[in-house]
Amino acid sequence: MPELEPGDGPPVARARGSLGHALKKLLLRAEHSGRSIKVESLARRVNVSQASLYAYLSGKTLPRARALDLLLTELEVPDADRRWYRDLRDDIAVRFPARPKAGAADAGPPLIELMLVDGSVEVAEIVDGAGLPDEETTLAGPHVIEQLGERVHVDAHRTMHRVDFRRRIRATTAGVRRFSYAFECEPDSGLRRVIVESHDDTVVSKVIQVGRSSYVFHFDLPEPLDAGRTADLSFSLVTFENPSDQPGDIYGKRQFVATERVELSVEFAPEVAPAEVTWFIAAFPLGNFPDGFTFPAENVLTPEPDGSYQKTFTSTDLPEGRIVGLRWNYQK
Numbered sequence: 001m002p003e004l005e006p007g008d009g010p011p012v013a014r015a016r017g018s019l020g021h022a023l024k025k026l027l028l029r030a031e032h033s034g035r036s037i038k039v040e041s042l043a044r045r046v047n048v049s050q051a052s053l054y055a056y057l058s059g060k061t062l063p064r065a066r067a068l069d070l071l072l073t074e075l076e077v078p079d080a081d082r083r084w085y086r087d088l089r090d091d092i093a094v095r096f097p098a099r100p101k102a103g104a105a106d107a108g109p110p111l112i113e114l115m116l117v118d119g120s121v122e123v124a125e126i127v128d129g130a131g132l133p134d135e136e137t138t139l140a141g142p143h144v145i146e147q148l149g150e151r152v153h154v155d156a157h158r159t160m161h162r163v164d165f166r167r168r169i170r171a172t173t174a175g176v177r178r179f180s181y182a183f184e185c186e187p188d189s190g191l192r193r194v195i196v197e198s199h200d201d202t203v204v205s206k207v208i209q210v211g212r213s214s215y216v217f218h219f220d221l222p223e224p225l226d227a228g229r230t231a232d233l234s235f236s237l238v239t240f241e242n243p244s245d246q247p248g249d250i251y252g253k254r255q256f257v258a259t260e261r262v263e264l265s266v267e268f269a270p271e272v273a274p275a276e277v278t279w280f281i282a283a284f285p286l287g288n289f290p291d292g293f294t295f296p297a298e299n300v301l302t303p304e305p306d307g308s309y310q311k312t313f314t315s316t317d318l319p320e321g322r323i324v325g326l327r328w329n330y331q332k
Contacts, residue, residue, distance in 0.1 A: 020059030144258035157243035171225035190242035252325030267308040
């Protein structure tokens with residue numbers, strides 16, 4: 001982990017100062033090599049204002065990942081040396097996220113990170129969805145979801161710390177290479193950090209923010225699918241949020257028209273073992289759900305040998321347009 005610059009300032013200022021100091025060294029090295037570099041033209045090539053570039057060099061502002069990459073390119077930093085600057089920038093973003101303290105009226109958007117195939121984590125570059133074509137932000141595509149499975153892990157703070165997702169998709173046209181997933185997060189939800197972990201050779205190629213509270217993740221398949229072919233993919237979302245003091249919680253999924261099978265399960269940390277877990281079916285659209293919806297008390301699930309609670313819903317059991325899910329209480 002990169003060390004902070006010595007000094008008496010707060011850690012966040014010293015951390016940003018470390019990166020600013022390193023970038024200024026690169027700029028001086030380029031000038032000493034005989035290159036004539038003007039801040040005005042450099043800022044224009046990096047697609048930032050002069051004020052922003054000065055803020056990067058002084059350590060007052062942490063550059064976005066894309067701006068840092070462009071800056072390293074303009075300063076002719078070899079590929080072998082770029083990892084150090086990227087790691088320093090990402091380390092600062094993780095350790096000192098720029099948002100108010102927990103409990104503020106609007107804590108701002110969460111920090112979103114991507115887990116790479118080697119197990120390392122990098123801060124995701126967020127693309128603004130405004131102005132993008134509809135096919136970039138819509139979840140609909142030339143495929144159908146035949147099966148889906150989701151396993152929820154509730155931690156000792158009563159938060160859904162991790163959800164493991166499984167999808168089987170079938171291509172309806174030739175050349176399908178992408179699957180999209182949407183993630184909702186209200187700015188005042190208390191969610192501070194999200195790690196997207198992909199499996200099965202799928203790669204998160206893009207993260208798009210739509211409005212203030214929605215994110216669309218693009219998962220690229222390793223090979224394009226021919227029409228009628230299926231592919232199984234899996235990924236996980238690991239979240240960090242404020243502890244919950246609620247007496248229970250709900251996890252629901254919409255059953256899509258073409259989905260043949262929905263498998264939901266939940267497991268709990270020993271400290272927060274539930275008193276009861278039930279399953280439910282609710283009408284879609286949500287409307288007054290869950291307010292005004294009566295959860296069937298008789299749909300009680302018994303724990304599996306591994307301690308989890310599981311329920312499978314099939315297309316033959318349900319008409320289209322339903323919400324299926326699990327609900328649990330910590331006290332009866």
